[in-house]
Amino acid sequence: MRRAPHEDAVTLGIVASRLGATLAEQQATLIRTAFSSVLRDSLDLACGLFDTHGRMVAQSMSGTPGHINAMATGVQHFVRRFPPASLEPGDVLITNDPWLTAGQLNDLTVVTPVFLDSRLVGFFANTCHTMDIGGRGLSGEASDVFEEGLQIPIRKLASRGRLDETLVELLRANVRTPHEALGDLHAQMAANEVGARSLVDILGELGIEELDPIGAAIIARSENAMRAAIGALPDGVYEHAIQGDGLEEPVELRVRIEVEADEIHIDFTGSSPQSPHAINVVLNYTRAYASFAMKALVAPDVPHNAGSFQPVTVTAPEGSILNCVRPAAVASRHLIGHMLPGLIFGALEDVAGERVVAGSADGVWLTLWRGRFRDGRPFLQNVFQCGGMGARAGKDGLSAIGFPTGVGGTPTEQLEALAPLVHRVRRLRTDSGGPGRWRGGLGQESETESLTGEPWSVTALVDRTRFPAPGAAGGLPGASGELEVIPGGTLAPKRAVSLLPAARVVARLPGGGGHGNPFDRPVDAVAADVLDGYVTVQAARDLYGVAIEDTARGRVRLAEDVVVDEAETARLRAGRDA
Amino acid sequence: MRYAGQGSGTRVRIPSGVGASDRALLSAFDDEYRRLYGRTGPKVDVEVMGWRVVSRGPAPEGVPAAAGGAGRVTAPRPRTVYFGRHVEAAVHDGEALSPGEHLDGPAIVEQHEATIVIPPGARGAVRDDRSVEIALDARAES
Numbered sequence: 001m002r003r004a005p006h007e008d009a010v011t012l013g014i015v016a017s018r019l020g021a022t023l024a025e026q027q028a029t030l031i032r033t034a035f036s037s038v039l040r041d042s043l044d045l046a047c048g049l050f051d052t053h054g055r056m057v058a059q060s061m062s063g064t065p066g067h068i069n070a071m072a073t074g075v076q077h078f079v080r081r082f083p084p085a086s087l088e089p090g091d092v093l094i095t096n097d098p099w100l101t102a103g104q105l106n107d108l109t110v111v112t113p114v115f116l117d118s119r120l121v122g123f124f125a126n127t128c129h130t131m132d133i134g135g136r137g138l139s140g141e142a143s144d145v146f147e148e149g150l151q152i153p154i155r156k157l158a159s160r161g162r163l164d165e166t167l168v169e170l171l172r173a174n175v176r177t178p179h180e181a182l183g184d185l186h187a188q189m190a191a192n193e194v195g196a197r198s199l200v201d202i203l204g205e206l207g208i209e210e211l212d213p214i215g216a217a218i219i220a221r222s223e224n225a226m227r228a229a230i231g232a233l234p235d236g237v238y239e240h241a242i243q244g245d246g247l248e249e250p251v252e253l254r255v256r257i258e259v260e261a262d263e264i265h266i267d268f269t270g271s272s273p274q275s276p277h278a279i280n281v282v283l284n285y286t287r288a289y290a291s292f293a294m295k296a297l298v299a300p301d302v303p304h305n306a307g308s309f310q311p312v313t314v315t316a317p318e319g320s321i322l323n324c325v326r327p328a329a330v331a332s333r334h335l336i337g338h339m340l341p342g343l344i345f346g347a348l349e350d351v352a353g354e355r356v357v358a359g360s361a362d363g364v365w366l367t368l369w370r371g372r373f374r375d376g377r378p379f380l381q382n383v384f385q386c387g388g389m390g391a392r393a394g395k396d397g398l399s400a401i402g403f404p405t406g407v408g409g410t411p412t413e414q415l416e417a418l419a420p421l422v423h424r425v426r427r428l429r430t431d432s433g434g435p436g437r438w439r440g441g442l443g444q445e446s447e448t449e450s451l452t453g454e455p456w457s458v459t460a461l462v463d464r465t466r467f468p469a470p471g472a473a474g475g476l477p478g479a480s481g482e483l484e485v486i487p488g489g490t491l492a493p494k495r496a497v498s499l500l501p502a503a504r505v506v507a508r509l510p511g512g513g514g515h516g517n518p519f520d521r522p523v524d525a526v527a528a529d530v531l532d533g534y535v536t537v538q539a540a541r542d543l544y545g546v547a548i549e550d551t552a553r554g555r556v557r558l559a560e561d562v563v564v565d566e567a568e569t570a571r572l573r574a575g576r577d578a
Numbered sequence: 579m580r581y582a583g584q585g586s587g588t589r590v591r592i593p594s595g596v597g598a599s600d601r602a603l604l605s606a607f608d609d610e611y612r613r614l615y616g617r618t619g620p621k622v623d624v625e626v627m628g629w630r631v632v633s634r635g636p637a638p639e640g641v642p643a644a645a646g647g648a649g650r651v652t653a654p655r656p657r658t659v660y661f662g663r664h665v666e667a668a669v670h671d672g673e674a675l676s677p678g679e680h681l682d683g684p685a686i687v688e689q690h691e692a693t694i695v696i697p698p699g700a701r702g703a704v705r706d707d708r709s710v711e712i713a714l715d716a717r718a719e720s
Contacts, residue, residue: 029616035581041585183581
């Protein structure tokens with residue numbers, strides 16, 4: 001007798017990889033039909049396939065953990081609100097409820113039911129960051145979620161193929177960038193429809209009437225693999241605490257990780273209470289980054305789906321900054337949420353061995369620029385920039401990379417094409433990578449000017465200006481971030497700041513922490529860093545114990561210009577043991 | 579073509595005779611967009627990012643003659659090459675070819691920029707500008 005696909009490992013593997021291709025198609029549609037640079041350049045998005053219970057079967061290959069995991073545990077709310085009997089072909093569901101989905105109003109989740117012969121077989125969903133959702137605009141200043149923009153409860157955005165024009169017009173009237181917002185919303189719907197079309201083709205071709213049994217088998221395999229990987233960790237309780245900038249006062253983040261057989265419990269008791277400002281994190285987003293960190297640490301190769309979450313439970317006290325209650329303000333929640341993987345890696349540094357990553361810049365730097373074009377039209381542009389990733393045993397940290405978010409930095413060309421702004425400088429930031437046997441990744445530096453001759457403003461959602469990314473295994477911390485306005489001095493983060501027409505805004509992003517003792521870094525590697533401009537001669541001497549003379553006289557430094565003083569280096573390096 | 583504000587475009591095949599201001603242009607875009615993405619986009623302007631015309635005509639006259647090279651005679655070297663099975667192929671120095679020369683496959687022409695493969699049964703003819711025109715079925719040519 002022919003076995004059903006979910007009972008046969010080979011067929012299941014083939015179906016799973018075809019579902020992966022379908023998700024790639026869904027994501028490609030989203031990116032190709034998107035309007036905003038946030039989606040098409042930075043990929044601040046997630047795409048997933050869900051069974052009829054709202055359990056994630058598979059995800060696309062890009063996107064941020066905050067979106068994917070928050071969506072993975074959020075789609076069940078859609079199913080609860082709109083059970084199968086209430087759905088029809090052509091329906092599209094939507095919400096931006098921070099507590100149910102990705103933790104801020106700017107993230108719109110669109111869920112499309114898939115029908116085969118008028119029976120519900122599953123859902124395609126995606127979560128995307130929209131540049132503006134009204135209210136104050138992304139900032140740390142709001143005191144409750146009502147100030148932060150338009151709230152859309154779980155609703156039908158379309159019924160039987162007809163858009164809810166009331167909802168669309170409300171959205172259009174409430175956001176500052178309606179052209180991009182509505183364009184991206186169409187892209188979100190198109191992406192799910194393309195996914196649905198392919199899924200129906202695959203099921204039809206295989207002669208299968210339901211996705212659920214296949215989904216359950218795929219999910220069970222990931223769960224089993226995840227449990228096996230957790231089982232390899234030594235049982236025990238691991239604790240760690242770090243600090244983030246906060247708004248007025250620093251924020252304390254504290255974790256207690258309990259590994260017991262094939263399960264892990266992550267608890268954030270002891271972390272700061274809910275903030276009066278917009279830096280609060282909903283539990284669903286806390287869970288997203290905490291479970292991402294565990295998955296990345298113990299089982300990075302296992303396909304990610306609802307099974308990955310089963311052995312990992314995440315708790316935080318209600319009313320704390322990692323489990324805020326309504327109507328807390330949440331717009332800048334990513335600056336805290338992005339620190340959670342580093343916090344968890346720190347707790348497990350001793351048991352995770354070579355897989356541990358030194359501290360990273362963490363929070364993606366988001367600057368929101370506002371002003372008017374010369375012809376009077378307003379502009380609003382969102383720019384992402386990334387600092388350095390922490391070093392690992394065996395690898396230097398990656399420079400200017402979005403870890404842990406996966407968000408891509410906004411290209412200078414896009415900023416300059418879409419807004420009357422110019423980057424006078426965009427470069428890697430020398431000496432920002434934490435020294436170590438393996439060097440931390442470098443942050444980047446940019447200098448932004450306006451061409452309009454009119455007043456303008458910036459809101460800089462940034463972190464790690466007070467607490468640098470820590471090193472690991474004897475490595476040193478990366479450089480802290482700096483924000484400066486010229487003339488003026490330090491620029492206040494997390495709030496809207498008015499700028500003079502001729503002002504220049506300088507952002508120096510934090511570097512990643514180093515791994516291992518920098519005096520153990522090979523002399524050649526230090527000399528290569530000096531040649532590349534990653535490390536100065538002074539830092540090579542003071543932090544790595546390598547004496548170098550830079551004999552370059554022109555604008556270009558050639559390999560032969562970097563001369564190592566072997567005797568002096570030997571003396572410096574011997575000195576540290578004395 | 580794309581909706582004004584999008585980052586990527588969609589290549590749309592336009593029937594000949596359709597002009598830039600023709601509504602048929604928009605419906606061709608809608609049709610292709612729907613075929614690719616399952617639906618049309620928001621109600622905004624549609625823009626044309628570029629026009630592409632494919633045309634075909636008789637071989638151009640007055641092909642420039644290649645300078646140098648010809649006359650430097652190098653005998654082709656034999657090499658074993660895999661065309662479904664291993665066969666002996668003649669390996670020619672591309673710089674040493676003379677206009678009018680014929681190259682019977684299997685043969686390889688090594689040039690600075692590229693390597694030309696002439697499979698078994700095909701035949702190459704060196705033109706006046708020393709480009710190589712290959713007839714895949716040599717019997718049809720002769």
